[in-house]
Amino acid sequence: MKLYALLYIFLCYSGIALCQGLNESATIELGPKNLSIDQPFTISVVLRDAENRPAVLFPEIKDLEKRSKSATSSISTVDGKKVVIQTITQEYYASKPGNYLIPKFTITVNGYRLHSEETMAVFALGEAATITEREASPEAQGNEFQSINEAVFLSVLTDKKTVFIREGFALRISLYIAENAPVEMEFYRFNIQLQSILKSLRPANCWEENVGIEEIVKRKIKIKGKNYTEYNMYQARLFPITTENIVFPSIKLDMLVTDNSAAVNVEKKVVRTFRSKAMIVNVKQLPEHPLRDQVAVGQYTLRETLSSTLVYPGESIRYMFKVEGIGNIAAIPAPAVQGNSNFDIYPPEVSQIIKRSYQNVTGEKTFDYFVVPRKDGTFPLGRYFQWVFFNSQKAAYDTLRSEKSLEVKGEDYKLANLSLTGSSGLYDNIENLDSSKRGFDYKKILREITNAVVIVLLITLIWVFRK
Template sequence: MAASLRVFFLLLLLLPGVDGAVRAQSKAGQADIVLGRTSFPVNDYFTISFRLRGAPLERYSPFPDIEGFKKSSKSSTTTTRIVGGQTSTELTITQRYAAYNEGEFELKPFSMTINGQVVQSAGGKLQVLAQQAAVPPPPAGGAVQGLGLLDKLFGKPKPQEYVEPHDNAFMALVPDKATVFVGEGVHVGLYFYLTPADQGLLSFYNFGGQLPEILRLLRQRTAWEEPFNEQEIVPETVVAGGKTYLRYRLYEAEYYPLNTQPLTFPEIPLQMVKYRVAKKPEAGLDNRMEGFKIYRTAARTITVKPLPPHPLRDQVPVGDYRLREAIDRTTFRTGKAFTYSFTVEGEGNLAALAAPVLPPLPAGVEVYGPDTELGVTRQGGRVGGAKRFTYRLIARRPGPLALDSLFSMVVFNPSTGRYDTLRAEVKPELKGAEKTVGTFSARPDDPFYQDVLESADNTLQARDAYSEVRRYANYILLVLGVLAVVGWWRSGRRSM
């Protein structure tokens, strides 16, 4: 009876009001959004949290952006309550926001999707005050005056004893290949695994502060690194070893070895918050005490093999590539320029892929360019896309133009372990009379200059031709000036 009254009075003294909370309930549990204090000093944080009860967390959408604020660290807290023999678990994810300056700001209405259910918040006005000095800690025993009265009334409670339970969480550095060729991509992901039952025992601690050291340990001096776009660290359900885990993707990148030196990844440490639980839980209390635990990955080494012998082995692109061609017209005439695109698409290090090396051009063929366009997609643990090389060509002799003799690229396919040649297949047939060197025909899509260029005189002129014209023009102007002066002088004499 005394313990029940103590819990009742303690809740009356300590339970805060909840402002800005909007609740939503479904089969995925009950979720609500909680806003922090709307008036706070500039050296403090504003917070937005969501709470989930009655179901494990599966997925949630990103927290909103607030104008005038920068997102800081996030925290995860799991609260387990035992009341009347009934156990309830509440998960709270909190996003902290740091204000850039003092003043008043608006938090616009927003929504979040938590376990598939949409939770709305009406937003509000935020007031950022001047920086405040640190508040001295309250005197011992005076944090909550009501507790002293309860201690006198019911007797001072005994301190709880805590034990550290076993958890099934672990860190893993997972490459998708154990051996690769020089230039072949290997996807490496850094993951943290925990079972759904361990959600109440573990939470992330200052991950943003630990990330720079993690990236330093992952960096490879002998490989080209293509990092994936930074994403929200949200759990995804996976099955490993017959067990169901929640997997958090901490970092992922694609590495392309530049030489045969192995890719060596040392142990990667991550400090997590791990809670100790009360040996004898009491109703109405959290029954947990915060502690820390460091998880480490196993060291990994990826062997890098040289490419098979080939005359161009050091220059050959490595990847699963295919060729896509395009040409800007269907009819071709001698002396008229046309556009040809040589596009390499597939999976590989497209950023480092160079344009095809052109052989000596045959007589009567001119090639200009290329213009280059690169598109890279990072998705689902794969890096791919397309790189397009666009050329302008002018052929002055009629007949077939063998583009396969001009545009080709030797590549190495690591999946088959063989070399292949991407070779142009388009063979335009040019019609018309042979054009001599020096003629130029305008493009049909350039109507402004078409007539002028077609009728322009292509006779070679001396380099000083324009200097001669300028000199004769000066002589004519001088003569005209003399005539004008003489005429003015004569008209003056007649008037006299």
């Protein structure tokens, strides 16, 4: 009986500890299972209440090729508490249509082991794209590779040669090895070399948004009709914050190469150095404008919502001004709000969602306002809410203005009459509110109860041993 009691206590303790750890850790989410050949199967790790993005190594899947990786962070405020959600996503592509088995796998995140069960992904041949078109790499078609004749070469590549200040561009570091290259090689002290490379390449006058590469990602591409394998070591989006041109110096990478030339059946490994070409990205100043040094640069659109279009003076409403698009989302400033005597406009709650990938940094930033009208009338909100930015695609300034209109009916707003009229103003009955009451953190309470149960089980375990 004592053995069964010990076993029962141990299982209860292990189950509770495991559930508590997983509750505070991460979850795995799989993307759609039915796909066309030009679409990726995705595996995502979602972390809640995580300020920092951890390193995540995704599994290798037979017959599927790892491609782009993206990281999305969502920051919002719920009941006055900051909520952060990090999502890290890995894409997998198929080389031909068919059914692909995704075996069960385990991902370790922040010391916790997350499990995913076996599933099946189905890739069908799409109508709009062919396999040949998808295999062609956009980078490999540029002028940068037109003069390349080497079987092995190191490349530092950007997707733009000229940008405006605060406009994003991509940086990519890769080693290319031809399929028919007459050498065998392996990476040599890679982590040490990569840190040295990044130290010399990272410009001081740029804001960096990177996905984070914890492993070398390889893929098959064609360059000038020849088959190469690209070993991607680093990629990021950079946003210049000054008009100084960005210089990327030549970098070197040492590889361990197997040399068979010394004697028959005798292999000798030697260190061979590969160097990239230096390159410059030119940075242009924005055209003259009163807000030239303050505006965001990118491609943006406005989405807005108004909790009610018809209110009485003194009645509070919520107005959401959401900027979404391509650019440095984290650095987006709040819209310019025109001061006036018609409204009380309170500072907004700000939330944002940012998706980082090699192709772009996209997302949205939301400004949630409380607005209290003072007078009756019809008020186009475009007079009060507007946001100026520089459209990098059009190379011109643009303005996002509210298209909402608010109708206010009733007598002029008079602060002294609020308690008598029974209006639903923002500060009605504030003197009757009990500010001494504390809110409940249910997650904290559950954690404390769980810890108490664990302690009781441990005490019971000790008591059983002593008996």
